[in-house]
Amino acid sequence: MKRLRLWPQSLVGQIIILVALALFVAQAINFALLLRERQRIELTSQTAPGVYRIVDALDNRPDRRGDDADRRGRVRFLAAAPVLQGQPRPDVERRAKAMFDDIGLAVRSIHAVEQSQALPPRRWDNFRRRAAGGRPGNMRMARLAMAVEYEPGKWALTQARIGDRPPRFGGWLVGQTLILYGIVLLPLLWVGRRLARPLKQLTGSAEQFARTGSADPVEERGPGDVRQLTMAFNAMRSRIFAMLNEKDRMLGAIGHDLRTPLASLRVRAESVEDEGERARMSETIEEMNRMLEDILSLARAGRSSEARQKVDLSALADAVVEDFLELGSPVDLADSDRAVANVRPQQIRRALRNLIENAIVYGERAHVSVERGEDVIRMIVADDGPGISEDRMEEMMEPFTRLEGSRNRETGGAGLGLALVRAIMAEHGGALKLANRAQGGLEASLVLPA
Numbered sequence: 001m002k003r004l005r006l007w008p009q010s011l012v013g014q015i016i017i018l019v020a021l022a023l024f025v026a027q028a029i030n031f032a033l034l035l036r037e038r039q040r041i042e043l044t045s046q047t048a049p050g051v052y053r054i055v056d057a058l059d060n061r062p063d064r065r066g067d068d069a070d071r072r073g074r075v076r077f078l079a080a081a082p083v084l085q086g087q088p089r090p091d092v093e094r095r096a097k098a099m100f101d102d103i104g105l106a107v108r109s110i111h112a113v114e115q116s117q118a119l120p121p122r123r124w125d126n127f128r129r130r131a132a133g134g135r136p137g138n139m140r141m142a143r144l145a146m147a148v149e150y151e152p153g154k155w156a157l158t159q160a161r162i163g164d165r166p167p168r169f170g171g172w173l174v175g176q177t178l179i180l181y182g183i184v185l186l187p188l189l190w191v192g193r194r195l196a197r198p199l200k201q202l203t204g205s206a207e208q209f210a211r212t213g214s215a216d217p218v219e220e221r222g223p224g225d226v227r228q229l230t231m232a233f234n235a236m237r238s239r240i241f242a243m244l245n246e247k248d249r250m251l252g253a254i255g256h257d258l259r260t261p262l263a264s265l266r267v268r269a270e271s272v273e274d275e276g277e278r279a280r281m282s283e284t285i286e287e288m289n290r291m292l293e294d295i296l297s298l299a300r301a302g303r304s305s306e307a308r309q310k311v312d313l314s315a316l317a318d319a320v321v322e323d324f325l326e327l328g329s330p331v332d333l334a335d336s337d338r339a340v341a342n343v344r345p346q347q348i349r350r351a352l353r354n355l356i357e358n359a360i361v362y363g364e365r366a367h368v369s370v371e372r373g374e375d376v377i378r379m380i381v382a383d384d385g386p387g388i389s390e391d392r393m394e395e396m397m398e399p400f401t402r403l404e405g406s407r408n409r410e411t412g413g414a415g416l417g418l419a420l421v422r423a424i425m426a427e428h429g430g431a432l433k434l435a436n437r438a439q440g441g442l443e444a445s446l447v448l449p450a
Contacts, residue, residue, distance in 0.1 A: 012192030019188055020181065027177050034173070047095045049160040050112075050146040055103055057158075058150060078155040082147050086113030089144065096146065109149040114162070116142055198222040202233055209237070258292055295416065306344040313339045313348070313377055313448070314370045320352050321368050329360055334369035339377045341448050343428055348446070351424045352379060354417040355444045359383035363441055372450065376430075379446040387436040397422045397432060421446070 007017070057075035092112040100107050147157045202218050209215035215237055220230045262285055269281040314336040324331040352368075359366035363383020371378045388396055397418045421444075422432045430448040437443050 010196065012189070012196045015192055016185060016188060020185060023177075023180060023184060027173075027180070031173055043091055043095050044099075046144055046160075046162045047092050047099060047112075047146075050144060050158045051096050051099045051103075053158045053160070054146070054148050054150075054156045055100075055105060057156060058105070074158055076157045078147075078157055079153060081109075081111075081149070081155055082157050084111055084113040084145050084147060086115035086145060088112070089114050092144065092146070096148070100148075105150070107148050107150050108152065111147045113145050114142060115145055115159075195222060195226060198226050198230055202230060205233070205237075209240075259289070262288060262292075291416070306346055308342050308344055310340050310342050311345045311348070313341055313343070313379060316345060316349060317352060317368055317370050317379060320349055320356065323353075324356060324360075324366075329356075330365040331356060331360070332365075332367055334367070336370035337372060339370050339372040339450075341377050341450055343448060347424045347427070348379075348448075351421040351446055352381070354421050355381040355446070358417055358444070359385075359442070362386075375450050377448045377450050379448070380443060381445075382437060382443045383441045385441050387440065387442045388434065390436070393434045396434065418444075 007014070053074050057077075089112040093110045096110050096112065097107070100110075142162050143159050144162045145157070145159045147155050149155050198218065198221050205215045205218050217234050217237065218230045220227050220234070222230075266282065266285050269278055269285065272278040272281060317336070318333055321331050321333040356366045356368065359381050360383075363385030365384050367380075367382040369380045369382075371380065418432065425432045425446060425448070428448055430446065433445040433447055435443050435445075
């Protein structure tokens with residue numbers, strides 16, 4: 001089961017996620033500041049009516065001892081501190097003190113409490129008509145009672161109604177956030193896709209070159225930096241192709257020039273009277289031809305001119321095994337189901353032949369089978385030999401590396417077989433896997449995409 005990746009892998013996805021996170025943090029900070037400001041405004045709106053009533057009453061109160069209320073009846077003047085019942089509001093007390101100081105009125109003490117009062121039945125009827133889905137027992141009115149000691153032993157008491165509903169700006173803030181996301185992220189997504197499209201094409205061309213040795217030129221478009229990168233890639237591609245073509249021409253010339261003296265040596269070997277010496281010379285010349293062919297094939301790996309076609313690999317393996325059986329080689333093939341893949345058949349045939357030859361030389365016998373998985377096809381060649389130590393598995397797939405350290409040609413080739421097989425698998429997008437068998441021997445697998 002694949003591990004879930006929350007962080008996107010693409011450049012555009014990472015940019016969008018980072019911008020979205022930055023917008024979220026900015027909106028969270030904005031929300032906190034708005035909430036704080038809203039709470040301050042709400043506190044001021046609750047405190048201001050009582051403060052202004054007391055200030056107005058003190059400014060217009062006649063200097064008479066018998067007055068216990070202002071002329072409007074909204075402020076009562078008391079000769080002792082009143083006992084206020086309700087929930088204390090220290091925040092209102094601090095805000096009222098600051099407002100009195102701003103006005104220039106020095107007060108000695110402030111007491112503020114919040115009181116809840118049920119609405120009278122007749123007033124409740126009016127409110128019930130306005131409240132959607134309201135229930136009779138839930139409608140109450142909140143009041144703020146404030147007592148201010150403006151002189152020693154002299155108090156002013158007032159009450160004012162306050163709102164008891166929480167601030168309703170959460171929905172507005174969510175809507176604002178969504179609009180902001182749309183305004184910022186949609187253009188960013190368009191710009192990101194415009195930036196990513198040539199990069200994706202550039203990546204595809206580079207992967208195609210790594211897989212097949214050829215790549216189509218990339219269209220030069222997008223922002224200036226991306227266009228410059230594309231131009232540099234196209235220039236590098238052209239230069240590499242020129243070098244590879246020059247290498248192929250050079251290899252062709254070397255192959256031609258070397259085959260000519262080898263053919264001359266073969267003719268001269270035929271004139272040797274000693275039959276044993278003549279046979280040894282012919283074997284040496286034939287071995288040099290095979291080595292030359294392997295070297296040229298390895299050097300041209302990735303630039304094969306053979307076209308791909310759909311091939312039943314089980315049938316191909318059967319044909320290769322049949323060729324070995326006709327020569328009397330100890331090879332057997334397990335029954336396999338049909339396994340069709342899009343490959344270069346001559347290359348796969350050569351890779352399979354190399355593995356079978358190695359199994360016969362080093363493991364005495366080759367056991368061939370073809371297995372089809374969900375997304376891969378495995379062509380397996382197992383032997384009954386001693387296997388390979390784990391620390392030398394990778395080394396054995398390097399050019400000119402042999403399991404048997406001597407240079408005796410009777411015990412093996414030039415050490416190019418596995419290197420050539422690995423190059424063929426890389427050209428097909430597959431892999432060469434080596435593993436020791438539990439019952440002894442080595443198992444070499446050609447792993448191809450189905």
